[in-house]
Structure formats: C-alpha cells, structure tokens
Amino acid sequence: MGEYNFASKEEDEKRGKVRVVNNRYKPSGIFHYISANTPIKNEEGKLMGVTNPRDMTYIHSYGGEGVFFEGLGKGKLLASKCENPDCEETGSIFMPFRIHCPDCLRKNTVVDITDRAKDNATVHSFMITERTGAFNTLPTPIKFVNVEFEGVCTILMGALIRGEPAIGLKVRPIFKTNNPEYIITDILWVPADWPESDLPEDYTSG
Ligand SMILES: [Zn+2]
Numbered sequence: 643m644g645e646y647n648f649a650s651k652e653e654d655e656k657r658g659k660v661r662v663v664n665n666r667y668k669p670s671g672i673f674h675y676i677s678a679n680t681p682i683k684n685e686e687g688k689l690m691g692v693t694n695p696r697d698m699t700y701i702h703s704y705g706g707e708g709v710f711f712e713g714l715g716k717g718k719l720l721a722s723k724c725e726n727p728d729c730e731e732t733g734s735i736f737m738p739f740r741i742h743c744p745d746c747l748r749k750n751t752v753v754d755i756t757d758r759a760k761d762n763a764t765v766h767s768f769m770i771t772e773r774t775g776a777f778n779t780l781p782t783p784i785k786f787v788n789v790e791f792e793g794v795c796t797i798l799m800g801a802l803i804r805g806e807p808a809i810g811l812k813v814r815p816i817f818k819t820n821n822p823e824y825i826i827t828d829i830l831w832v833p834a835d836w837p838e839s840d841l842p843e844d845y846t847s848g
Pocket residue numbers: 724725726729730731732743744745746747748
C-alpha cells in the first residue's frame with residue numbers, strides 16, 4: 643500500500659525509541675537525520691539556493707487515548723462515556739474517544755462498543771479523494787466514510803477499504819490484529835456483508 647519507502651531493518655534499529663521511566667519519556671537512539679543537499683540553479687546555471695533534506699522523529703504522546711489505540715490491535719473498539727450524574731448530557735458515548743466530557747469537563751469512563759460497531763454501524767456520509775497528504779499509506783482513491791453508531795452522539799471518520807461507499811450503507815470494522823501499528827489505520831471499514839476471505843493482509847474481524 644502507498645508510495646512511502648520505509649527504512650531498512652538496520653536503519654530502523656538505530657532509530658530513536660522511547661521508554662517510560664518514572665512516568666517520564668526517556669528517548670534513546672537517533673532522532674534527527676541529515677541527508678546530502680542538492681543545488682538549486684536557474685535556467686542559466688546560476689546558483690540560487692540549496693535543498694536541505696532533514697528527517698526527524700516526532701514523539702506523539704497518546705496520554706489518556708492510549709487505551710483506544712491499544713484496543714484496536716486486540717480487535718476492540720473502545721469509546722468513552724460520561725457517567726457524571728450532575729452532567730446535563732450524562733450517558734453520552736463518544737467515538738472518536740474523548741478523554742473528557744465536552745459538556746461537564748469531567749473524565750469519561752471507557753466503554754467497549756465493538757459489538758455495536760459490528761451490528762449497527764452505517765455510513766452517515768462519505769468523501770472520495772485522489773489527492774493525499776504526505777506519507778499516505780492508504781490505496782487511492784481513498785474512500786473516507788463517516789461512520790454512525792446507534793446510541794453514540796458523535797461520528798467517526800474512517801476509510802472504507804473494500805466495496806463502494808453509499809449513505810446508509812451498513813459497515814463493519816476490521817482490525818489490524820496481526821502486527822498492529824497503534825495508529826488509526828489499525829481500524830478500517832468494509833461493507834457489513836463483505837467476506838472474511840477478502841480482507842487486507844494482517845486485518846481480521848477481531
Ligand atoms: Zn458530562
């Protein structure tokens with residue numbers, strides 16, 4: 643999938659890694675790479691500048707959302723729920739996972755909505771795009787779907803990886819349970835009746 647060439651295994655081993663010690667990030671390894679530059683010349687061959695290729699490793703902290711990304715690799719879709727009895731909107735379930743309730747600002751609890759997603763998820767709307775951002779790993783055209791779940795007050799953006807999107811289409815999630823990457827593409831969507839025998843490599847119904 644995609645156009646991006648990942649680093650070799652040897653390069654990968656030297657790449658910066660992060661451990662957590664006493665609740666703090668401890669980076670080790672190489673986080674910044676410099677590559678050879680190239681001259682920029684005008685039509686007469688006069689030097690106008692140089693390119694400066696730089697490669698850096700970004701440390702993306704998940705904080706309270708870690709439980710959500712960890713769940714995907716285990717075939718679980720974990721949402722969050724406001725259980726504050728004093729909240730005007732108590733009982734709201736949020737997917738995408740929200741650490742705090744936007745109405746009362748109290749910390750939400752984690753709820754498993756995997757079965758709800760498998761049995762009662764539909765396409766609210768969709769968007770097909772040929773142009774992608776940098777480092778895209780999804781096959782183009784990308785079929786983005788806004789997935790609606792029964793009893794959930796928000797809508798999740800995802801990618802339909804098989805079939806064609808349509809408003810109201812029943813869909814089900816598939817999860818990268820083999821070699822999970824702990825990113826949002828560990829969950830993708832297929833039409834509800836799509837055969838298990840035709841899923842992308844490493845993905846299962848959970
Ligand atoms: Zn609340």
